[in-house]
Amino acid sequence: MASEATTLTVDGPNGPREMRISSPGRVLWPEPGITKLDLANYMVDVGEAFVRANGGRPITLQRFSENIDGEQFFSKNPPKGAPDFIRSVKVVYPSARTHPQLVIDEPAAAVWAVQMNTIVFHPWPSRAENSDNPDQLRIDLDPQPGTDFDDAVPAAIELRAVLAEAGLTAFIKTSGNRGLHVFAPIEATREFLDVRHAVIAAARELERRMPDKVTTAWWKEERGVKVFVDFNQANRDRTMAGAYSPRPLSHAPVSCPIEWDELESVDPRQFTILTVPERLKATGDPWADMHSETGNIDTLLGWWQRDIDTGLGELPFPPDYPKMPGEPPRVQPSRAKKAAD
Structure with a gap:
């Protein structure tokens, strides 16, 4: 017996395409009963804004075998049998290996x-044609245990001011969970390590201004009850959920762009697969003009050098990275102390 399937007509720059959806009734989010077909229709509804935010970039797909509670894996290169309009671009990973990316x-x-x-789409901060040089500076504000979304809000507002002082225009979206993502469009002239250093410089400046609320401590045991500025999300092949990407949480949330004047009043749980399409129709896309003007990271790199000159050095890299120049030891502080005793 043929498997259940349906077809969606999807408009696009090259005309409509007929896209087959198998197992359309499979429930992906059990609590609200959202199906695979519901998700496909969501992508049709938000398609223009989604592609504007995430298109033309190397992208990693977070795929699930059954539903959000099932097995999952990350897919980077196009699977066999992909339609001929699905392309890839070769990118360089931290290991120096080159591989095609969707x-x-x-x-x-x-x-x-x-x-x-x-279910989740993870775009790079660089364009496919210039994948070594990000055109977005991205900062992840991650509330730690004992803090929540409301604690990330004042940190985001102050971070916007920090970036403005550095000549950058900030845009914001919910993470789809408890945090916030702050983006700034930049000239695609600096490679990933420079952009990482710019992010660290901004994070340290934010930490100075909000020392009781914000931390750049990489080790969880040192963070305290604060909002962590996750600078390692700025590294090559490190991504966060894209704008309008769903998240695999029980209420089917979406990582949703918002206006700055909404920030202090929004409930991030209200942005879901079921609500965001109507929001887009009613209010438009807050990120529609993000790349109409770009800034540069020269001022932030000046702050980075200032901090280096006063004794603040490189910060730890992710554990799967090769050892990087100037990086401190990758040893948990409590373990290092025990070894020294």
Whole structure:
């Protein structure tokens, strides 16, 4: 017997495409009963804004075997049998290995990804044609245990001021969970390590201004009850959920762009697969003009050098990275203390 399937017509820059969705009734989010077809229709509804935010970039797909509670894995290169309009670009990973990475160019490609059981989309901060040089500075504000979204809000507002002093225009979105993501469009002329250093400089400046609320401590045991500025999200091949990407949490939330004047009053739980399409229709896309003007990270790199000159050095890299120049030991502070005793 043929498997259950349906077809969606998806408009795009190259005309409509007929996209097959198998197992459309499979429930991906059990609590609200949201199905695979519901997710595919969501991607059609938000397709233009989704592609504007995430398209033309190397992208990693977070795919699930059954539903959000099932097995999951990350897919970077196009699977066999991908439609001929799905392209890839070769990128360099931290290991110095080169490999093709998926690129989404139109809404039908996002719907195809849903057919491949994708729930979360993780775009690079650089464009496919210039993948070594990010055109977005991204900062992840991650509330630690004992803090929540409301604690990230004042940190984001102050971070916006910090970036403005550095000549950058900040945009903001909910993470889809408890945190906030702050982006700033930048000239694509600096490589990832420079952008990482710019992020660290901004994070340290924010920490100075809010020492009781914000931390740049990499080790969890040192963070306290604060909002962590996750500077390692700025590294090559490190990504966060893209704008309008769903998240695998029980209420089917979406990482949703918002206006700055909404920030102090929004409830991030209200942005879901079921509500965001109507929001887009009613209010438009807050990120529509993000890249109409770009800044540069020269001022932030000046702050980085200032901090280096006063004794603040490099910060730890992710554990799977090769040892980097100037990096402190990758030893948990409590373990290092025990070894020294």
